[in-house]
Amino acid sequence: MISPEPIRGKSLKLPELFGKVLKEKRQQAGFSQEVLAFEAGFNRTFISMLERGIRQPTLTTLFRLGRALKVSPAELVSSVETEFPDYISEMDFSED
Secondary structure (H helix, E strand, O other), X not given: OOOOOOEOOEOOOHHHHHHHHHXXXXXXXXXXXXXXXXXXXXXXXXXXXXXXXXXXXXXXXXHHHHHHHOOOHHHHHHHHHHHOHHHHHHOOHHHO
16 A cells, blocks of 8 residues: 655645555566666656656656556556545645
8 A cells, every 4th residue: 555645744636646656566566767767768857756746647658657567557547546545535626
């Protein structure tokens, strides 16, 4: 289970939740950020920004990450829902 601890006393936003899922999937695959970046055709700093919730993935990015991690893009997205159902149910999507 991924810990949904708030960052600096604030509740997490969707990109930060996705970043936690991505980091977990990367670690489960035994990849460093550099290896995932290479396998998916990205720069390591981009992977770092995704994991910290600074950047959000495009649809193409989800497919490239999924291929590198050997999971479906849908699994990357659905894992956010299954790992953080309370956060998702209380999220206000109108502010994004």
